[in-house]
Amino acid sequence: MAFLKAFGAYVPSRVVSNEELAPRLNCTPAWILEMSGIEERRYAMPEETVADMAVAAAKQCLNRAGMSAADIGLLIVSSGTAERRFPGPAATVAHQLGLANTPAIDLPMASAGGLFAMALSQSLAEAHGNVLVVAAEKMSTVASRAPTEAGIAILFGDGAGACIIAPGDGPAKIVDAVMHSDGAFAEDLRLEFEAPLSMDGRSVIMQASRKIPGAILEVLRKNSKAAVSVEVFLMHQANQNLIDRVARALEVEPRKFYSNIRRYGNTSSASMLIAAAEWWENARPVPGALICFAAFGAGFHWGALLVETV
Amino acid sequence: MDNRERVAAVLKTVSKKTTMPDADESLFDSGFLDSFDLPDMVSALEQEFQIKIPDSDLNPRKFESIARIESYVESRK
Numbered sequence: 001m002a003f004l005k006a007f008g009a010y011v012p013s014r015v016v017s018n019e020e021l022a023p024r025l026n027c028t029p030a031w032i033l034e035m036s037g038i039e040e041r042r043y044a045m046p047e048e049t050v051a052d053m054a055v056a057a058a059k060q061c062l063n064r065a066g067m068s069a070a071d072i073g074l075l076i077v078s079s080g081t082a083e084r085r086f087p088g089p090a091a092t093v094a095h096q097l098g099l100a101n102t103p104a105i106d107l108p109m110a111s112a113g114g115l116f117a118m119a120l121s122q123s124l125a126e127a128h129g130n131v132l133v134v135a136a137e138k139m140s141t142v143a144s145r146a147p148t149e150a151g152i153a154i155l156f157g158d159g160a161g162a163c164i165i166a167p168g169d170g171p172a173k174i175v176d177a178v179m180h181s182d183g184a185f186a187e188d189l190r191l192e193f194e195a196p197l198s199m200d201g202r203s204v205i206m207q208a209s210r211k212i213p214g215a216i217l218e219v220l221r222k223n224s225k226a227a228v229s230v231e232v233f234l235m236h237q238a239n240q241n242l243i244d245r246v247a248r249a250l251e252v253e254p255r256k257f258y259s260n261i262r263r264y265g266n267t268s269s270a271s272m273l274i275a276a277a278e279w280w281e282n283a284r285p286v287p288g289a290l291i292c293f294a295a296f297g298a299g300f301h302w303g304a305l306l307v308e309t310v
Numbered sequence: 311m312d313n314r315e316r317v318a319a320v321l322k323t324v325s326k327k328t329t330m331p332d333a334d335e336s337l338f339d340s341g342f343l344d345s346f347d348l349p350d351m352v353s354a355l356e357q358e359f360q361i362k363i364p365d366s367d368l369n370p371r372k373f374e375s376i377a378r379i380e381s382y383v384e385s386r387k
Contacts, residue, residue, distance in 0.1 A: 184366060201345045202338065202370035209349035210365055241346050 002125040003170030004163060004307055008061025009277035010053050011042040011159040011264055016140075018154075025150035032154045037240020041157025041265030043140040050079050051092040053160035054136035057270075058097060060277070061132065061162035069097040072164075073129030075104040076121065078113030078269040080191060080298065081138045082106070093134060103128070110191070111236050111297025113269035114161060118293065119177035119305050121165035129167060135269035136160035145196035152199055155239065157265035161273020172291065172307040178219045179303035180211070189298040208242055208296040213249035215304040216294050223306060227252050231285055236295035237261040237271035246294075268297065285309045313359075317379045320354045333377040338370070348373060355379065361386045 017040045018029035033039060044053060054077055062069060075097075077090035088106030107113045114135035121131040139156035165174070188203040212235070220227060227250040235243060240261050247254040258279045267274060272295050285291070289309045296302035311319070318330055325342045337343040343351060351373060352363055361383065372382045 182365075200370065202348055203368070205345040206348050206352065206368040206370065207365065210368070245346065245349065 001167075002122045002174045003166050003168070003310075004172040004174065005067070005130070005166045005170040006061050006065035006164050007273060007277035007280045008057045008059070008064055008162040009160065009274040010056035010060065011157075011274065012044040012048060012053070014043045014045065015040050016043050016157070021154060025148065025153055027150045027154070035151070035241075036155055036265075037259075037261055038154065038265045039262045042159055044138050044158040048138075049089070050082050050136045050138050051089040051096065053138070053158065054079070054089055054093045054134045054162070055096045057136065057160035057162040057273075057277075058093065058132060058134050061164055065164050067130065067164065069099050071130050072097075072099065072102055072132045074121075074124055074131045075099065075102060076107055076117040076131060076133050077104065078107040078109055078117050078133070078135040079137055080108055080110030080113065080268055081142055082108065089136065109269065109297065109299070109301055110189075111238065111268045111271070112295040112299065112301035112303060113297070114273045115236070115293055115295035115303050115305060116179055116301060118163060118165060118174075119179050119303060122174045122177060125165050125167040131165045132162065133165065133273070134160060134162045135273050137268040137270045139266070139268055142191055142197045145194075148196065151201060152197055155266045156197075157267050159264060159267040159270045159274050161270045161277055163273055163276065170310075172309045175306040175308050176219050176223050177303060177305040178215050178222070179301070180215065181299050181301045183299065185300055186298075189300070191298070205242065207300055208238065208302070209245050209249070211300065211302045212246050212294050212296050215302055216246070216250060216292055219292070219304040219306045225290060225306070229290055230256065230292045231289040232279060232283070232291055233257045234272055234276045234279060234291060234293050236297065237264065237275055238266050238296070269295075313384060314376060314380045316358055317355070317376050317383065320351065320358050321376065324351045324354055331376065333380075334375050336374055337376070338374065355383060359383045359387065
């Protein structure tokens, strides 16, 4: 059995409002808000790397868990926006955390990466001990590459989230997880080398609108749980309209879907863990509360993970 | 009602527009459907025609116009 120990997050200090972004994209702040539910996002400084953000989130996570880097048996870093082909950011993050011999794995999966890393850690924790999962993205660079498309550039922000999954104990046990991949629509959301992010929004919304509720229901039904019994849904923050649609599909009150997309935009694989870190810091769930994570992203890859507080 | 009229009736319930597009007119380019209307359109078509549209068929091009939708639902029956 594996447990969630703690979460951490980092977002850059530079706030980019819709008012700042709209003139550059030949649109209006009101249109951005209507299309996405986003009012502002954070952009990293030019010299700030994916690894830098990952380390900041990891350190907060370790601190909140009352652990040091030496307690980590395996590091997994998810990022779809690493600056180079190899080595990926995992080795750099490990080095910056002071880890010299700990295995560090890259998961270049984009939006579903944080969820997949957590789901895999459920079993990896048994073999390796405490697993530090970090998801970090510098989306501002890839979303604003020329030719810039307003419908894409408005969505994304930068940031990192982290989580520690432990084999022994923790404030919440991982009950189960489901993961799925289908390459049939791989061309509909992709990032080629040096090209801007390419997205067929209609295809992504159609698929995500079905697959996210489907994965959530799958993991709940496998464990004889109902959607209405879940305390909070911590979902990939892709678009507020999508989050609301998933809530409707599950017939769950929208307020049960924690959302911070208004402030950070879509930070790809980092978004779910940033949301989790914020929610976890302020929430005081009673023992036995169900928390459901869910994500969907390029690939397409999607899944859901169910935890229960102890 | 024939299938084209039934598709048009479904569109009327989903679209925010009150007019009707030509059968071959793009529902997206003409503003009859946006990205978030499309999943609702698919669900409404499933109900109206009593069909299950699999995820593998969730290709926006299949739902580009009334004529394409008509052709698709007829292929599913």
